[in-house]
Amino acid sequence: MNKLLKNAVWILIAALGAAAVGGIALNRGESINALWFVTAALCVYAIAYRFYAAWIAATVLVVDETRATPAERLDNGRDFVPTNKWIVFGHHFAAIAGPGPLVGPTLAAQFGYLPGTLWILFGAVLGGCVQDMVTLFLSTRRDAKSLGQMARDELGALGGTAALIGTFAIMIILIAVLGLVVVNAMKHSPWATATVTATIPIAMIVGLYMRSFRPGQVLEASALGVVLLLLSVAGGGWIDENKTLRVWFDQEGLTLAWWVMAYGFAAAIMPVWLLLAPRDYLSTYIKLGTITLLAVAIIMLQPEVKMPAVTQFIDGTGPIFGGKLFPFMFITIACGAISGFHALIASGTTPKLLTNERDIPMLGYGSMMLESFVAMMAMIAATVLDPGVFFAINSPAGVVGKEAVDAVAVISSWGFPVTVEQMQLLANQMGEASLFARTGGAPSLAVGMASIFGSAFGESMLALWYHFAIMFEAIFILTTLDAGTRVGRFMLQDMLGNIWPKMGETSWTPSVVLTSALVVAAWGYFLYIGVIDPNGGVNILWPLFGIANQMLAAIALSVATGILVKSGKLKYAWVTGLPLAWLVTITSAAAWEKITSDNIRIGFFAAANDLADKLAAGVLLPEKAAIAPHLIFNLHLDGWLTLFFVALLWLIVLDMLRVCRRYLTGKPVLPLSESPHSPSRLAEDWVRD
Amino acid sequence: MLSKIKAFWRGVRQLSGDDAYERYLRHHAAHHQADIALSKAAFFKQWQDEKWNSIKRCC
Numbered sequence: 001m002n003k004l005l006k007n008a009v010w011i012l013i014a015a016l017g018a019a020a021v022g023g024i025a026l027n028r029g030e031s032i033n034a035l036w037f038v039t040a041a042l043c044v045y046a047i048a049y050r051f052y053a054a055w056i057a058a059t060v061l062v063v064d065e066t067r068a069t070p071a072e073r074l075d076n077g078r079d080f081v082p083t084n085k086w087i088v089f090g091h092h093f094a095a096i097a098g099p100g101p102l103v104g105p106t107l108a109a110q111f112g113y114l115p116g117t118l119w120i121l122f123g124a125v126l127g128g129c130v131q132d133m134v135t136l137f138l139s140t141r142r143d144a145k146s147l148g149q150m151a152r153d154e155l156g157a158l159g160g161t162a163a164l165i166g167t168f169a170i171m172i173i174l175i176a177v178l179g180l181v182v183v184n185a186m187k188h189s190p191w192a193t194a195t196v197t198a199t200i201p202i203a204m205i206v207g208l209y210m211r212s213f214r215p216g217q218v219l220e221a222s223a224l225g226v227v228l229l230l231l232s233v234a235g236g237g238w239i240d241e242n243k244t245l246r247v248w249f250d251q252e253g254l255t256l257a258w259w260v261m262a263y264g265f266a267a268a269i270m271p272v273w274l275l276l277a278p279r280d281y282l283s284t285y286i287k288l289g290t291i292t293l294l295a296v297a298i299i300m301l302q303p304e305v306k307m308p309a310v311t312q313f314i315d316g317t318g319p320i321f322g323g324k325l326f327p328f329m330f331i332t333i334a335c336g337a338i339s340g341f342h343a344l345i346a347s348g349t350t351p352k353l354l355t356n357e358r359d360i361p362m363l364g365y366g367s368m369m370l371e372s373f374v375a376m377m378a379m380i381a382a383t384v385l386d387p388g389v390f391f392a393i394n395s396p397a398g399v400v401g402k403e404a405v406d407a408v409a410v411i412s413s414w415g416f417p418v419t420v421e422q423m424q425l426l427a428n429q430m431g432e433a434s435l436f437a438r439t440g441g442a443p444s445l446a447v448g449m450a451s452i453f454g455s456a457f458g459e460s461m462l463a464l465w466y467h468f469a470i471m472f473e474a475i476f477i478l479t480t481l482d483a484g485t486r487v488g489r490f491m492l493q494d495m496l497g498n499i500w501p502k503m504g505e506t507s508w509t510p511s512v513v514l515t516s517a518l519v520v521a522a523w524g525y526f527l528y529i530g531v532i533d534p535n536g537g538v539n540i541l542w543p544l545f546g547i548a549n550q551m552l553a554a555i556a557l558s559v560a561t562g563i564l565v566k567s568g569k570l571k572y573a574w575v576t577g578l579p580l581a582w583l584v585t586i587t588s589a590a591a592w593e594k595i596t597s598d599n600i601r602i603g604f605f606a607a608a609n610d611l612a613d614k615l616a617a618g619v620l621l622p623e624k625a626a627i628a629p630h631l632i633f634n635l636h637l638d639g640w641l642t643l644f645f646v647a648l649l650w651l652i653v654l655d656m657l658r659v660c661r662r663y664l665t666g667k668p669v670l671p672l673s674e675s676p677h678s679p680s681r682l683a684e685d686w687v688r689d
Numbered sequence: 690m691l692s693k694i695k696a697f698w699r700g701v702r703q704l705s706g707d708d709a710y711e712r713y714l715r716h717h718a719a720h721h722q723a724d725i726a727l728s729k730a731a732f733f734k735q736w737q738d739e740k741w742n743s744i745k746r747c748c
Contacts, residue, residue, distance in 0.1 A: 075716075077712070077713055077716030077717065077720065078713075078736070078739065079739065081712075081716075083703075084700070084703065086700060087700060087703050087704050090700075090704045091704065095745055095746060095747060096747055098746060098747050098748040099748065100747075100748035174748050178748070210733070211730075211733070211734070211737075215729050215730035215733050216707075216709065216710050216729050216730070216732070216733040217707070218705045218706050218707040218709075219701070219702065219705055219707040222705065271738075272737060272738060272740075272741040273734070273737050273738070276741055277737050277740070277741060280745070280746070281705070334748075335748050339747070339748065341747035341748050342747060344744045344747065345744065345745075345747060348743065348744070349743065349744065349745065479746060480746050480747070480748065483741070483744075483745055483746045484746070486741065487743070487744050487745075490742065490743075506742075545748075549748065
């Protein structure tokens with residue numbers, strides 16, 4: 001009877017989920033309630049977790065709860081520590097959840113709400129969650145080794161080197177594009193700039209408090225920091241009103257880009273306790289708090305999604321970024337559906353805390369479901385805006401024109417009516433001078449969040465909500481930026497250490513300064529080009545980041561597929577093999593178009609040639625002619641970089657296939673590097689609740 | 690109810706690292722009785738430095 005009831009409940013969830021997904025997909029009305037999205041998501045996640053994740057864990061991976069994990073065997077009270085599963089979940093989720101799933105869906109909303117929503121849901125449960133869970137499992141079975149190390153041990157030196165270079169490259173592109181998002185959010189917005197600037201001294205106060213005033217009192221210091229951050233949001237508004245102070249913070253994009261670079265360099269060489277660690281604490285609290293608040297607000301308010309299901313821009317003419325639905329929607333959403341970067345956390349970091357293998361589905365699969373849900377909320381926040389407003393905020397001046405009158409005319413002609421007065425009213429409400437061409441996704445997400453928060457918790461504070469949302473995005477973007485710069489520095493020191501051992505000493509000051517400067521220069525270059533690009537830069541950098549991130553995911557899935565085959569589980573290799581095949585398809589297709597397309601909004605080389613022709617013919621305006629050589633060089637560089645990423649991807653996939661073929665034809669391959677079984681001695685459940 | 694709140698608070702402390710030193714002392718007492726334990730400030734310094742030497746945050 002009990003079993004019958006359980007089955008009935010699951011059938012009900014399945015039916016509800018199918019109805020919700022069907023409702024979203026088939027709705028052609030004026031608008032659709034956001035609650036449908038939440039329902040569809042929760043049902044799909046519940047079913048996928050209960051059936052698919054459980055099946056993978058039991059049948060494909062064969063998790064063994066009697067087996068001691070590295071946290072237990074290598075327990076040293078520091079990094080290897082058996083930890084309560086909810087605590088590990090918190091650490092893991094805080095580590096994987098970054099700005100990617102917020103920005104990606106916002107940009108992809110130009111295709112309408114439907115394509116992005118479906119990919120966020122099904123890409124996650126069939127691809128991203130599987131990748132995270134399998135990688136976590138494999139690393140747990142290999143003494144918490146990193147992805148690069150596993151690639152080297154299981155596939156060979158080629159795979160290992162490719163993973164290392166891939167990780168470094170994606171880091172550089174990621175930081176550049178995130179820097180660009182922050183710069184675009186602060187450009188000519190004294191309020192946003194002042195608030196974001198204030199987060200730096202606030203982090204330092206918290207750092208000093210934790211280090212010197214009351215050592216180790218993390219929660220006290222964090223509570224102080226959160227209060228100061230909230231005050232800084234209000235304080236930014238005060239500076240905005242003050243005639244003398246506001247000019248200091250009313251800056252051009254390029255100036256802000258230099259500030260961001262200087263900040264990245266300072267953060268990489270300063271001791272971690274002063275800036276990096278406290279900023280990370282604050283950003284984690286603000287991030288988790290805001291995401292929860294957004295979920296509560298969406299459920300309370302149940303806003304109407306006004307974007308059409310599918311827009312005409314699936315043909316590749318979209319203003320936010322050029323390119324058709326396939327493959328560019330998949331590249332753009334990236335982190336919300338599948339993110340290679342997660343494999344770096346799931347290997348190495350999280351397994352050191354894992355108490356029992358049976359928690360692997362909850363940690364690996366479950367936390368990615370939550371990340372996908374964050375992406376879903378970003379999609380909702382973008383699509384509850386009037387489509388005309390959404391496109392006015394996100395379309396670069398290079399596409400719709402610099403003047404407000406031109407921009408509204410172009411956007412209205414697409415069938416998304418919007419007026420100058422409407423945009424001005426909105427800008428006034430948000431406490432901004434203008435909201436036209438505020439590309440990068442952050443301002444439009446902030447407007448969406450502010451309108452949701454405003455309707456749920458009080459309209460009068462729209463400007464405060466808007467700048468709170470900007471602060472929320474900026475603070476953890478800057479955290480990714482400084483932590484990424486630091487990790488990039490370590491990787492570079494490690495690589496250079498192979499040539500000159502002295503450079504590999506992580507505390508030798510000349511090496512620290514040199515490698516930090518090199519890493520900042522690398523991402524700073526792309527950031528600089530992004531800022532001077534008349535089309536807003538996001539158009540170029542985000543696809544490049546998407547391709548790099550999906551390439552890293554393909555590396556992780558290649559390692560997983562190779563190991564499954566080598567473990568004699570060929571018949572289950574499709575579990576990681578199919579998402580891998582899909583990723584290789586979309587990444588290669590996107591790279592192919594980026595390299596060969598004649599369309600100057602898509603092809604890097606086409607755009608470079610077009611610009612070179614115009615420069616030679618002398619038809620460019622003087623200010624554009626001055627930067628044209630930079631842009632041309634950069635477009636070539638981006639083209640070659642794309643080619644490099646896709647070559648790296650194919651190299652590792654072919655290497656994996658070579659290893660599999662050798663194994664299947666009985667030729668010798670590198671042995672499985674799984675550590676031997678040792679029984680768990682931890683008394684049942686002692687750290688589990 | 691009270692025990693639930695206490696458990697939640699314990700979780701918050703552990704997640705944030707607020708109780709890291711207490712956990713260290715317990716581990717130390719259990720495994721390394723022969724050595725002298727670090728002071729809170731010294732432990733915290735080491736704990737924070739180690740924590741930030743690998744990839745901790747992503748996109």
